[in-house]
Amino acid sequence: MKARKYNPHQIEQKWQNIWPKEWESYKLQPGEEKYYCLDMWSYPSSDGLHTGHWRPYTIADAWARYQTLKGKKVLHPVGFDAFGLPAENAAIKNKTHPADYTKTSIANFTRQLHELGAMYDWSTHSVSSSPDYYRWTQWLFLQLYNNDLAYRKSALVNWCPKDQTVLANEQVIGGRCERCGTEVNKKELKQWFFKITDFAEDLLNFDGLTWPERVKTLQRAWIGKSEGAEIDFPITESNEKIKVFTTRPDTLMGVTYLVLAPEHPFVKLITSESQKNIVTAYQEQALKESEIERLTENRKKTGVFTGAYAKHPLTDKDIPIWVADYVLGTYGTGAVMGVPAHDSRDFIFARDYKLPIAYVISPPEGVVNDDAPYLEPGTMINSDDFNDQTNEAGGKAIVEALEKKGSGKWTVQYRLRDWLVSRQRYWGAPIPIIYCEKCGEQAVPESDLPVLLPTDVEFMPTGGSPLDRHPTFKHTSCPNCGGSATRETDTLDTFVDSSWYFLRYTDPKNDKEPFSKEQVEKWLPVDFYVGGVEHAILHLLYARFVTKALQRLNYVSFHEPFKQFYGNGIVYLHGSKMSKSKGNIVNPDDIVKRHGTDALRGYILFMGPGDQDVEWQENGILGVRRFMDKSWQIFHNVEIDSNNETVRPPIEKAYQAISDLLPHLYFNRCISTLMTAANELQDVRLNKHEAEILAIILSPFMPHLAEEVWSILGHSTSIFDAQWPVIEVAAEKTVIYAIQVNGKLRGTLEADREADESKIINESKRLLHAKSQLDENNIIKTIFVAGRIVNFVVK
RNA sequence: GCCGAGGUGGUGGAACGGUAUACACGAAGGACUUAAAAUCCUUUGCCCAAAAGGCUUGCGGGUUCAAAUCCCGCCCUCGGUACCA
Numbered sequence: 001m002k003a004r005k006y007n008p009h010q011i012e013q014k015w016q017n018i019w020p021k022e023w024e025s026y027k028l029q030p031g032e033e034k035y036y037c038l039d040m041w042s043y044p045s046s047d048g049l050h051t052g053h054w055r056p057y058t059i060a061d062a063w064a065r066y067q068t069l070k071g072k073k074v075l076h077p078v079g080f081d082a083f084g085l086p087a088e089n090a091a092i093k094n095k096t097h098p099a100d101y102t103k104t105s106i107a108n109f110t111r112q113l114h115e116l117g118a119m120y121d122w123s124t125h126s127v128s129s130s131p132d133y134y135r136w137t138q139w140l141f142l143q144l145y146n147n148d149l150a151y152r153k154s155a156l157v158n159w160c161p162k163d164q165t166v167l168a169n170e171q172v173i174g175g176r177c178e179r180c181g182t183e184v185n186k187k188e189l190k191q192w193f194f195k196i197t198d199f200a201e202d203l204l205n206f207d208g209l210t211w212p213e214r215v216k217t218l219q220r221a222w223i224g225k226s227e228g229a230e231i232d233f234p235i236t237e238s239n240e241k242i243k244v245f246t247t248r249p250d251t252l253m254g255v256t257y258l259v260l261a262p263e264h265p266f267v268k269l270i271t272s273e274s275q276k277n278i279v280t281a282y283q284e285q286a287l288k289e290s291e292i293e294r295l296t297e298n299r300k301k302t303g304v305f306t307g308a309y310a311k312h313p314l315t316d317k318d319i320p321i322w323v324a325d326y327v328l329g330t331y332g333t334g335a336v337m338g339v340p341a342h343d344s345r346d347f348i349f350a351r352d353y354k355l356p357i358a359y360v361i362s363p364p365e366g367v368v369n370d371d372a373p374y375l376e377p378g379t380m381i382n383s384d385d386f387n388d389q390t391n392e393a394g395g396k397a398i399v400e401a402l403e404k405k406g407s408g409k410w411t412v413q414y415r416l417r418d419w420l421v422s423r424q425r426y427w428g429a430p431i432p433i434i435y436c437e438k439c440g441e442q443a444v445p446e447s448d449l450p451v452l453l454p455t456d457v458e459f460m461p462t463g464g465s466p467l468d469r470h471p472t473f474k475h476t477s478c479p480n481c482g483g484s485a486t487r488e489t490d491t492l493d494t495f496v497d498s499s500w501y502f503l504r505y506t507d508p509k510n511d512k513e514p515f516s517k518e519q520v521e522k523w524l525p526v527d528f529y530v531g532g533v534e535h536a537i538l539h540l541l542y543a544r545f546v547t548k549a550l551q552r553l554n555y556v557s558f559h560e561p562f563k564q565f566y567g568n569g570i571v572y573l574h575g576s577k578m579s580k581s582k583g584n585i586v587n588p589d590d591i592v593k594r595h596g597t598d599a600l601r602g603y604i605l606f607m608g609p610g611d612q613d614v615e616w617q618e619n620g621i622l623g624v625r626r627f628m629d630k631s632w633q634i635f636h637n638v639e640i641d642s643n644n645e646t647v648r649p650p651i652e653k654a655y656q657a658i659s660d661l662l663p664h665l666y667f668n669r670c671i672s673t674l675m676t677a678a679n680e681l682q683d684v685r686l687n688k689h690e691a692e693i694l695a696i697i698l699s700p701f702m703p704h705l706a707e708e709v710w711s712i713l714g715h716s717t718s719i720f721d722a723q724w725p726v727i728e729v730a731a732e733k734t735v736i737y738a739i740q741v742n743g744k745l746r747g748t749l750e751a752d753r754e755a756d757e758s759k760i761i762n763e764s765k766r767l768l769h770a771k772s773q774l775d776e777n778n779i780i781k782t783i784f785v786a787g788r789i790v791n792f793v794v795k
Numbered sequence: 796g797c798c799g800a801g802g803u804g805g806u807g808g809a810a811c812g813g814u815a816u817a818c819a820c821g822a823a824g825g826a827c828u829u830a831a832a833a834u835c836c837u838u839u840g841c842c843c844a845a846a847a848g849g850c851u852u853g854c855g856g857g858u859u860c861a862a863a864u865c866c867c868g869c870c871c872u873c874g875g876u877a878c879c880a
Binding site: 217327336533606607673674747 | 797798799800801806807808809813814817818819820821834859860861862873874875876877878879880
């Protein structure tokens with residue numbers, strides 16, 4: 001075989017055209033072992049992909065190909081999350097229709113994904129904005145609606161003034177819109193919600209899932225479970241009770257005031273005549289304040305007295321009721337008991353407003369310092385019957401006493417709020433609800449789905465729902481009474497689309513149902529999911545919720561969608577995350593042109609551990625390219641007709657190492673291993689058997705090169721129809737001992753693997769003696785580790 | 796503050812408690828060439844002219860025959876998060 005120069009371009013195009021584009025891999029045959037390998041639904045944009053985007057795709061593809069070689073039937077689907085704000089905003093900016101924008105973006109993405117040479121099954125292809133997909137998104141909405149998991153209510157919600165729509169809590173990052181970074185404000189609006197809070201407890205459970213700690217922690221923090229007590233404080237001169245939530249019922253005897261959030265409904269009810277003006281002014285001012293101002297660190301606490309009092313549930317003492325915005329209307333009961341002696345916030349507030357501070361827990365030793373709140377455990381004091389026990393026992397006793405009186409109980413609070421899913425925007429799935437004056441809210445019958453999104457809509461955002469302005473969309477008849485009725489004109493959050501797409505992939509052409517139970521049960525849960533950790537509390541939480549909801553409704557039997565989640569690290573360039581808007585991106589097209597897809601894939605894997613952030617090194621790609629040139633030469637120096645089955649040590653070693661490393665996803669170390677082997681094999685003439693092994697262990701990372709070599713070696717079928725080789729690697733005959741004195745390396749000794757301990761120790765002594773580095777009389781102890789080390793401990 | 800991930804050469808990074816710095820980039824020198832690119836060879840953690848030797852995995856302790864790795868106490872960087880009662 002005469003070595004041509006390695007021409008990646010030619011080879012890669014060849015195989016990208018030959019590799020099947022549609023082979024309906026979701027049709028699992030009896031006896032086949034499934035493996036569902038998924039990368040996150042692409043959000044197509046006209047900007048195209050940069051090398052940072054390639055990272056998860058490359059990881060997923062290497063992994064999918066490896067699983068294939070291990071004999072699994074791999075489902076590795078592809079599709080596009082095309083609905084949503086970014087597409088709509090980009091379309092507006094480019095003065096085009098979102099549908100047209102989406103079409104060109106998808107075409108562009110499709111081309112780039114082909115260039116990646118990934119093992120995608122294009123027959124699974126689904127697009128969230130196509131009616132045969134969103135029909136089932138609407139179906140999903142109806143299932144939730146019909147089972148009390150979707151509802152409409154009026155609430156104070158997040159409003160993005162730039163995008164002119166409401167947002168879910170998860171889409172507000174630090175008081176700003178997740179998409180455009182604009183400060184959000186609060187508006188009282190009637191909106192649609194999904195009851196994710198029903199699953200708060202289930203969502204905390206990650207048993208059996210291989211997920212990175214950081215992602216689990218983020219979700220747990222977002223769900224924010226805290227255990228404590230709900231305690232009633234009856235309002236004097238009213239029949240109402242103020243409910244407070246506290247994690248510290250043990251401090252109940254130290255309550256010196258109560259605080260209501262400014263938006264608490266009781267404020268109006270209880271405020272005394274004389275305080276009315278002050279309180280109303282305070283409420284107005286508090287509501288005006290933006291989330292960002294309110295979140296400012298170390299902000300001065302403000303508040304006003306309502307003029308009203310409540311009775312302490314155990315002592316009946318009058319407790320003044322205040323309004324202060326350090327209490328949030330959206331958490332707990334929107335009211336707290338003020339215990340300045342044992343809570344830092346209450347302490348500051350009480351000091352500033354001259355409210356009494358009553359210590360009810362003292363340190364186990366010494367006396368309490370009254371310049372500061374005491375937050376540690378201790379002994380109950382000043383608490384009547386509850387004195388002299390630990391605060392833990394005291395807390396239990398207090399709740400027991402409250403329970404007896406019917407004015408308190410143990411309870412659990414979550415920070416998680418229901419998921420707001422309606423949007424006042426055009427480019428999304430219409431919410432399938434009809435309002436009839438006679439019959440009220442009506443679900444669109446499933447047989448009438450999809451509720452089509454009209455194309456002739458004036459979609460510039462103005463704050464109202466664009467569909468509302470359409471001449472005909474809105475008008476329909478009531479499915480119940482047949483009378484004239486109107487449609488809901490809000491559309492669904494795009495995260496609803498992406499919260500179930502992995503189910504659709506198992507049955508992408510089904511036009512009777514979103515997926516057949518049989519298909520979904522065959523493939524799910526997803527075995528391996530790769531994507532960015534920035535989705536930790538958006539997509540990943542929503543997808544888990546939807547799966548759990550569908551399980552409750554009996555559409556699926558599993559309760560988690562993603563068995564293993566691999567959060568790929570971010571690629572940085574010049575110290576910040578690659579992004580088109582910042583202008584610091586590396587275009588993969590250029591690199592592919594110069595060095596080929598395989599070199600780029602190889603470098604992406606070689607850069608560093610795939611789950612860690614890494615800085616892009618412009619020249620790093622050269623090392624991989626040189627390795628590929630070298631490999632090309634090695635593969636062209638093969639005894640093609642030989643029946644020799646001996647496997648040389650460099651190949652054995654590489655095979656062994658990669659077989660050990662790859663299951664742990666140590667891609668970077670696999671590439672290093674291959675490089676080492678190539679360096680050792682440069683001048684060697686391989687036999688055919690060796691070349692085949694080498695090609696297979698290289699193929700997950702550089703599939704085009706491996707496939708080409710495989711065909712040159714005389715195979716007419718794909719290398720990915722082959723199996724990961726199983727070879728017995730014989731242990732080497734000799735081993736190298738490190739000879740140490742007091743743990744410091746003093747020399748090395750090559751010895752027979754089978755040589756016995758005393759022989760090796762003697763040889764070691766002789767060696768060190770010759771170098772005058774050991775006085776045998778001083779040896780106190782000799783450590784011998786077979787095959788590794790001899791360590792002489794000397795005086 | 797709290798939670799998570801990190802801290803190893805000039806750079807990206809390797810290292811079941813057992814020869815720290817593999818692999819690669821970059822740099823220096825050389826070969827080939829009229830020349831350059833490409834390629835190949837050599838060197839490349841620090842100190843010392845070199846050898847010998849010593850030092851070295853953010854800092855300080857500890858455990859161990861032996862620590863980048865385990866334990867304790869700090870420092871720094873990145874990411875997340877926060878009046879959550």
